[in-house]
Amino acid sequence: xxxxxxxxxxxxxxxxxxxxxxxxxxxxxxxxxxxxxxxxxxxxxxxxxxxxxxxxxxxxxxxxxxxxxxxxxxxxxxxxxxxxxxxxxxxxxxxxxxxxxxxx
Amino acid sequence: xxxxxxxxxxxxxxxxxxxxxxxxxxxxxxxxxxxxxxxxxxxxxxxxxxxxxxxxxxxxxxxxxxxxxxxxxxxxxxxxxxxxxxxxxxxxxxxxxxxxxxxxxxxxxxxxxxxxxxxxxxxxxxxxxxxxxxxxxxxxxxxxxxxxxxxxxxxxxxxxxxxxxxxxxxxxxxxxxxxxxxxx
Numbered sequence: 001x002x003x004x005x006x007x008x009x010x011x012x013x014x015x016x017x018x019x020x021x022x023x024x025x026x027x028x029x030x031x032x033x034x035x036x037x038x039x040x041x042x043x044x045x046x047x048x049x050x051x052x053x054x055x056x057x058x059x060x061x062x063x064x065x066x067x068x069x070x071x072x073x074x075x076x077x078x079x080x081x082x083x084x085x086x087x088x089x090x091x092x093x094x095x096x097x098x099x100x101x102x103x104x
Numbered sequence: 105x106x107x108x109x110x111x112x113x114x115x116x117x118x119x120x121x122x123x124x125x126x127x128x129x130x131x132x133x134x135x136x137x138x139x140x141x142x143x144x145x146x147x148x149x150x151x152x153x154x155x156x157x158x159x160x161x162x163x164x165x166x167x168x169x170x171x172x173x174x175x176x177x178x179x180x181x182x183x184x185x186x187x188x189x190x191x192x193x194x195x196x197x198x199x200x201x202x203x204x205x206x207x208x209x210x211x212x213x214x215x216x217x218x219x220x221x222x223x224x225x226x227x228x229x230x231x232x233x234x235x236x237x238x239x240x241x242x243x244x245x246x247x248x249x250x251x252x253x254x255x256x257x258x259x260x261x262x263x264x265x266x267x268x269x270x271x272x273x274x275x276x277x278x279x280x281x282x283x284x285x286x287x288x
Contacts, residue, residue, distance in 0.1 A: 006109055010121065
């Protein structure tokens with residue numbers, strides 16, 4: 001299996017960099033950089049500045065997000081922080097507080 | 105075996121990783137790793153920091169102490185610079201280990217209190233020695249209660265450690281000097 005999985009119950013505190021996809025079902029605090037997609041599962045918690053190709057949020061994210069492709073907040077997902085991405089969607093039922101920069 | 109969490113081969117973590125899960129590390133972690141489940145450190149993985157888990161399988165490189173509440177196994181590709189502590193320890197042929205190896209405890213329930221009892225005396229003794237050697241700190245603490253506390257304690261052991269000035273006996277007066285003194 002390719003990519004990292006931060007499973008439920010796992011807590012990573014610090015600087016996390018990767019060239020592969022990252023799935024967060026546990027907790028990540030600090031910074032999270034990856035050249036691939038980040039997926040925050042429903043029970044996942046990220047308290048970090050995040051930079052990735054694309055970001056999908058079904059859990060909680062507190063921090064600024066920068067994606068070279070897209071950011072999607074799924075229903076039930078929660079994002080507090082600024083978003084910088086070319087494409088950005090907020091599903092019905094998602095919560096979001098922050099600024100959006102779509103490079104217009 | 106399937107691990108609930110995976111740190112991929114390209115991943116680098118500078119910081120601590122902990123939790124109630126099993127974990128497979130294929131990348132690099134510069135920090136302490138502590139999980140309550142099984143822990144696998146893959147052949148190309150590197151951990152610089154202490155490592156603990158239930159069953160710890162080391163196929164990569166670890167620079168730090170390794171504790172297994174159940175077992176520690178160093179595979180033939182494994183390399184450890186640090187101490188190994190677990191009720192069961194395996195070191196495969198070809199593995200490289202530098203450090204002390206201790207098999208202790210028969211289960212996670214028994215190993216934990218023993219380890220904590222052993223760890224206790226060392227930190228208790230150190231502050232005692234500092235207090236005995238340096239009576240002034242309490243005064244300094246009373247004068248500046250907030251931030252000055254650690255400083256006198258840090259200074260005291262240094263003062264205690266400093267060796268006394270070397271005692272160099274004066275050279276004996278030479279023959280001429282002795283004659284001079286005798287004349288006076």
